[in-house]
Amino acid sequence: MKQTVAGNMLIAQSGGPSPVINQSLVGAIMEAKKHKEIKNIYGAMHGIKGILGEDFIDMRKESAATLKAVANTPSSALGSVRKKPSPEDCVKIFTVLKKYEIHYFFYIGGNDSAETVHIISEEAKKSNFELRCFHIAKTIDNDLRENDHTPGFGSAAKFVAMALMGDNLDNRALPGVKIDVVMGRHAGFLTAASALARVYPDDGPHLIYLPERPFNMEKFVADVKKVNEKYGRCVIAVSEGISDENGQAIAAKFSKEVDSHGNVQLSGTGALGDLLAAEIKAKTEIKRVRADTFGYLQRCFPAIISATDSKEAALVGATAVKQSLKIPSGSIAIKRKPGKKYQVYFEAVPLSAVAKETKHMPDEFINSEANDVTKAFIDYAKPIVGELPVIGKFAGKKVNKK
Amino acid sequence: MKQTVAGNMLIAQSGGPSPVINQSLVGAIMEAKKHKEIKNIYGAMHGIKGILGEDFIDMRKESAATLKAVANTPSSALGSVRKKPSPEDCVKIFTVLKKYEIHYFFYIGGNDSAETVHIISEEAKKSNFELRCFHIAKTIDNDLRENDHTPGFGSAAKFVAMALMGDNLDNRALPGVKIDVVMGRHAGFLTAASALARVYPDDGPHLIYLPERPFNMEKFVADVKKVNEKYGRCVIAVSEGISDENGQAIAAKFSKEVDSHGNVQLSGTGALGDLLAAEIKAKTEIKRVRADTFGYLQRCFPAIISATDSKEAALVGATAVKQSLKIPSGSIAIKRKPGKKYQVYFEAVPLSAVAKETKHMPDEFINSEANDVTKAFIDYAKPIVGELPVIGKFAGKKVNKK
Secondary structure (H helix, E strand, C coil): CCCCCCEEEEEEECCCCCCCHHHHHHHHHHHHCCCCCEEEEEEECCCHHHHHCCCEEEHHHCCHHHHHHHHCCCCCCCCCCCCCCCHHHHHHHHHHHHHCCEEEEEEEECHHHHHHHHHHHHHHHHCCCCCEEEEEECCCCCCCCCCCCCCCHHHHHHHHHHHHHHHHHHHHHCCCEEEEEECCCCCCHHHHHHHHHCCCCCCCCCEEECCCCCCCHHHHHHHHHHHHHHHCCEEEEEECCCECCCCCEHHHHHCCCCCCCCCCCCCCCCHHHHHHHHHHHHHCCCCCEEEEECCCHHHHCCCCCCHHHHHHHHHHHHHHHHHHCCCCEEEEEEEECCCCCCCEEEEEECHHHCCCCCCCCCHHHECCCCCCECHHHHHHHHHHHCCCCCCCCCCCCECCCC | CCCCCCEEEEEEECCCCCCCHHHHHHHHHHHHCCCCCEEEEEEECCCHHHHHCCCEEEHHHCCHHHHHHHHCCCCCCCCCCCCCCCHHHHHHHHHHHHHCCEEEEEEEECHHHHHHHHHHHHHHHHCCCCCEEEEEECCCCCCCCCCCCCCCHHHHHHHHHHHHHHHHHHHHHCCCEEEEEECCCCCCHHHHHHHHHCCCCCCCCCEEECCCCCCCHHHHHHHHHHHHHHHCCEEEEEECCCECCCCCEHHHHHCCCCCCCCCCCCCCCCHHHHHHHHHHHHHCCCCCEEEEECCCHHHHCCCCCCHHHHHHHHHHHHHHHHHHCCCCEEEEEEEECCCCCCCEEEEEECHHHCCCCCCCCCHHHECCCCCCECHHHHHHHHHHHCCCCCCCCCCCCECCCC
């Protein structure tokens, strides 16, 4: 083990925001304040953009009250960035870190951020500069390797489950077919979490389509017809990333929709939901068909927070700082202990083990018909999402007709 | 005043669900249980559809725990209906009411429901049948005449405000133009409530477009450009019902979007948001432009409830029952006392005063540029929506560049 070095710390946030990404940020800052090796604590604005532009704020100047309020506020308080740095950028970043005497570097984000940290870490080694490099996992997509689940997923999943709870009740009141498009381009975890909305036997979502299985339009229409015959209604959760057996996105394959300028729209729009709704209207006799695309609400809605997720996000941040005083680099992964009781621990894993490739829903979480999740998924997700609202329902004793 | 008559009671729900429509239902049932004149308490399933089909459930058989849980659950627990009865239907409904010895009739809904109750009431008078007929106001659109505001609005408005709070933070982290399409075809109250999301001076929504003012695409593009130049980003709340100076819906006027079957899609879709986003992309240099359509989430999301709205909804239901023991018919309106302190009272107004026409945002609530609300609206809406989450923000003391 290398000797710890005294120096400044830099922390930044990257990628899509999450409802608890600031818990990790504040968790790391609070922990850093406990260690005399860590001198100044800088926050870079908008991830690597702020590092390259030397746009730092002084985290030691923030009051305890502000830190607490920010921790409980969704979306990246330091700003974020979508930029994946080039190898040249990484060299530049490293130069900036040296200039500001930063020996502790923390980057909160997904697999691309882990990759960035990995490259910077290698760069430091080459230059024989003592730099502790840590990745703090964050993604509502829940698709980081080595992690049982990732900070951000539990809260976004709670939003999706609650949204489906409400939407199922709406659909029960005014029956028809309702399609809800959920985030998750390659991993279906967030869409799968819609299953947690079910309380009563006839509750939706009645069908769940994930990007892990090829989507077949004929099968989809047949599935909806079948559910509609049984319940007189049908609520569907579908991942924005559903694709056919060749990996082509359904939105691109079937949509003839063009905007007023001739562009085919795919993401950040309601196009997929609208297209699936149109298909049901065209291929069935069902008259009331609606689609909603949850969009950015699911990653930044305030106050809809999983208590477990919130706590773990803070601990992942704090653990990264603790580990940085012991080992040169790593990504803090959430591991789950086997057994019925939900228990997790945090482990520093190599950056390369989390960088680049992501993970997908395991087969045991998806039913054989590829239109629902399994009990194994429910058991997995429930403790991460935590408590959901109580949904009341009348016993509904029928009055005898006269 | 007519003598009160002993008899059964029937209650039903109509139109789009709301987060607190069951508070009104349970409020009425709890009150009814206190009065010996009211014998059986029936709930009709799916509004007038259930009345015509004699599909009733026995509300006295529901436990206190169930009633409490249902009251706190969004969406119409008795089911709803979009059907506006014909005069012939009203005659049939009246026949059913007589057959079941119903002398107390309550219908929870918007202006169409008030109209239905009014016709049935007239029918009863003609037949000299003692029927107490009451309308219990409900609409997230907040567009019922005689009402300072309507049950359901406060909670839906809270959802919209919270959604914009989160979306503003998302947009601050990853800047660009973000368009959020909010419900409200003819009245802009719900879209206007997005203004409550603002906490800090640069917070969005930066622009708000309401159906009460003609929407001009050139002005819209110019507005967005101006805000983007100032803040480097722009969050916009727009009502789904925006129309041009001739009253033509913008979605219909500008959209060349057709689904795979050649239909132009207007409502229950993401079309309007996508079209506005495409316009900004085409007419400006701004690269990151996204649109979300909040859809049904805003009327049925569980646990996002305004405490004031919830309490008032229950009281409107209870007041209707109380009044039914005193006067033959009416609609229970929420009136606000003048003065700084928020205080309301409930008044039975004639059914005809609420039926048919709806109301719109008054001029004093809309700014002269027709792209924002005024302080008068904020003062009006704040106590109805109630407490919103605390949003933390760093002081952001810049570190001197080296």
